[in-house]
Amino acid sequence: MYRREFLQAAAAAPVALAADVRQELPKYRVVSRFQPVAHPGMPGPYAGKVTRVHAEKCIDEKSEKADVPTVREMMAQGMRGLTGDTDARDSWARFFTAADVVGIKVNCSGAPGIMSTPEVVGEIVRNLGTVDVKPEQIWIYERFKNQVDSVHYDRHVPGGVHIWTAENDRGSILSYDPNTYVDVNFFGEEDTRSNLIRLVSERFTKIINVPNMKDHGAAGVTGCLKNIAYGDFSNVARSHSGYKTNTYSFIGTLAGVEPLRSRTVLQIMDGLRGVWHGGPFSPNRKFRFYPKQMLFGTDPVAIDRLLLDVIDDKRKAEHSVSVWDRSMTNLKSGYGYDDNPSLNRFIREPGHIEYASTLGLGIYDVHKIQARKIEL
């Protein structure tokens, strides 16, 4: 049998039972010259604490246009709620100084349907300015240029702010640090390395993570952990093959790599819009919804734990399969999944959030999470 025939046969063969998927974790080798700091950014000074700010007026559902004054108030209240300060400037000053070079890790994988909302990112930049971080020291960054280009962040931030992508040509490794990577062989792939974005290791002193509220066909949901992990390393799509995905352990492993873990000091989950099926992409508007909220914290696990309920509750309300569903009967590769919320593309791994908690990245137990809700 030649390789072509074999590959066809392998694709058609029954896959392992879903329950077997997590039996054995891949063998990860983390290579980094950076030592962990005493108090890393994740889970940070507010482990287990999440401030949720909901505002009905923050986005117009028809036009999907964000309301800047409302976003501004949400951010002020969210930061004050997180830190306990009475002045939002003091809250920002807890995290950033004029000497910092700040990376804002946006999420544009669903653009232009859903992304880190430009008005939200613009407000983050404005607040950094209040603590004297100059525009030239701020980098809005993502992996893929074609996705970011469709968003036009430049229209919402002052001149001088960098809008930067790691891969202008898909697959280019030039913007990644050759000396900071996770080496793992998932499926016999030849390139077994996922390298950290070089700006993170060599330039940024702090990072703000700005994920969305999205369903994810492989990871179950995509929030803080997925955005900071898969969004900061090269060559990560290799973790999925057939119905199997290694997101369960890969996401937390990547998020824990130094200096990413230490430098990611603030999580601002942008839930003005959300995606309840077909994520991380959003070509189909019928799967978008409008949670109209933002979550603030330093603990990515705690925020993502709350996100799980947001997405799963919405899916239940829409009578689709749960993000926890591991039934083989609901799996369908290729076309069909994107338009049918009763199907799964992969055996989802929402357990990646709990797994990340075992790596010390945050608090998963919902009873231990201090969630405060502010209604505007």
Next chain:
Amino acid sequence: MIVVFLAVLLPGLHWDQGPEAAKALKQAAIERLYVPADQVTAWKKEGFDAQPFDAARYLKLPVPGVRYQMDLAAATNVPWVDANGWRFERGRAQNIDRRYYYSVPWHKAALAAAEAYASGADAVVHPDPRDLTALSRMLAFLRSIDGPRLPALANIGVIDDGSAETGEVLNLLARRNLLFRVVHAPDPTLDLNVHIGSTEYPKAEAANPAAFATSVRQKLTDEKRLVRVYGSDVVLGRLEGNERQIRIHLINYGGGKVEGLRVRVRGPYPHGTLAAFGLSNVKLGDHAASVDATEFTIPEMDVSAVVDLRK
């Protein structure tokens, strides 16, 4: 250890149009070519170093390149690389004076020439006439590479029974940059010897060559691999060297430029230079050598790159 230097062998050009095309060849800076026997004199009169081409003396090769078969159900989305390096290795072990012939479509002549050169194969390329300039540029690049050929490096020995199944195993080993040489008996100086049909490597397993190659990789271990290429699925490497220096030939089968390639080779080589086809002033980036291994980045690569490393 006796240092063996091998002669540098550049691929030849096979041209079957008449001497009326001499102007085009001169414009492409072609000086040496293989032509039909009855045209040799006429071509020589035009000032070319012309040799008679006898097709019977050559083994025709498949066209090198890559195929993206997105519509094919497969367990992997890694593109198909059609490469001939394993054929050269197999032919070399048969210890006969084998010559190879490529007849390639437009945009493939430079790749064919680079592939043959990397393996030190005696080959002739018949290009599409539109490829004359590209082929000429490639030959000029290969000619510019300094130094004599060094012995090929490999750390896997494969006992070849000449079968199609074993051929496909050799193909997939080469495709995965698992550097082998064909041996007639297990060689204790190599890290791994593969005897298809033995208890350890049953013939039945070779019927699934992809899994077989994976098994060989696991038994060797990635740490012991002589070369690793990160950042591309379509760049294959070949090593030659001695105790003081190594040369890495890298061939990009993808048809487009590769932006960024990280390469790891075994052994400490703190000094290195890069020659990249079609690119000037490119240097090795992030070159780092430890006791166990050396790594470097090639910032950009077209069809061919040659890296010389020294201790």
